[in-house]
Amino acid sequence: MTQAVTTLAGGCFWCLEAAFEQLDGVLSVLPGYMGGHDPRPSYEAVCRGDTGHAEVVQIVFDPAKIDFETLLTAFFTIHDPTTLNRQGHDAGTQYRSAIFFHDAGQQAVAEAMIARLNSDGIWDSPIVTEVTPASTFFVAEEYHHQYFRRNPYQGYCVAVVAPKALKLRKVFAERIKAG
Template identity: 80%
Template structure:
């Protein structure tokens, strides 16, 4: 990805199709790219990541306009649309590639992520403790083209109907006042 003039947020919370479909709805999110981060392979691809031994997580990398949406709101959306209490799992998607992780790009993002996790745990927002990793962003590897806009291109595919659509709908409901026009 070319250097963005906008700040970046990189998040992992299960299948990147779900995260992309949810975050692209938010006003101020300029772009959402599916990809991989956090592993040891020098050039990961979907097949290698799906094996579960590459160390990479499926992620989305968001470029956002801080005049329209702040990092804290992105984190709030992130914690709304996935279950951050299950280690290496989101529903039927199991493996470290589906872990919950926040890959921070600077100290402010790290502090905000850690503070939000502490606050949500303290409030008992979830019935179990949050296991989301908060780790420095590494190299972002953009996913193969067929993963881009997957839900928009395949809304009636089984996984999209059963898993992606409900997460996108949950974001629309929880963040109705923050959605892009139209």
Template identity: 60%
Template sequence: MNMAIATLAGGCFWCTEAVFNELKGVDTVVSGYIGGSVPDPSYEAVCSGRTGHAEAVRISFDPNVVSYAELLDIFFHTHDPTTLNRQGADTGTQYRSAIFPHDAEQRAEAEAAIARNQDVWDNPIVTSIEPDTTWYPAEDYHQRYFERNGTANGYCAAVVAPKLAKFRKGYAARLKSAA
């Protein structure tokens, strides 16, 4: 398979990971940290807001099944890209909406996706396009977090589950389970 990589930050990585794990054409989704200045940051350090990293996901996908443009459209439909450094109650630069293109073509796609999705929102999209800097996978307990913890975790029950339900309803034909 000819896999491509996308790196996206849309607030809490548990939410973003849960969405993309269910999408046809996606092979793996890894939660992690990008865009900061501290080498090998921990979750606690990133949550402090002092490292400059964003909670993000790195998606390995088959572009013959799902395009980068489609990933970006889903990204814009499954988080609020109009709130600067915030997703719901999660605040700080670590929760920023950001795209980390891996090449010039992805950068152009990101710019086009921002323009294309602006009409979906009442307020301006503030999603940043940032350099693809060093990627740090998050600790093992963060990987596939919603899948392993589901609604037993209060945050997952209150935030992740409703977001995932909305995604499943809007993209039912694109889900792996629909294959």
């Protein structure tokens, strides 16, 4: 089986992980950090805005089952790409919207989709999502892995993560994993 990788930032990585892990063809979703200058970022330092990193998810997927463009469609469905360094109440560069492309094909698809969405006028404001080459991926601390699955009744999960995961389930009902 052929595998591909993409890395996306769209606010809190708990939200992205909970949403993307539902999609058929997604083999794994790992929370972490990318795009900063600190060679050893920690959650606390990233949250303070000290590292320049964004909270990201690194998605391994089977392109025979789900293509990169579909993943980006899901990405733009579950977060607001028009707010600079913010998703809801989460504010700071660590919550920026970014597509860290892994090859020229991903870059081209991302740039074309952003141009199309902007021209379609989906949002009242222009998309501010960065399209940037992937750099070193730092895996988040273990307690962040499968956070929503392990903490579904935690306040942030109920108020923020669950609605995003549910929105993806509704919009992509035909692409949700069986079981």
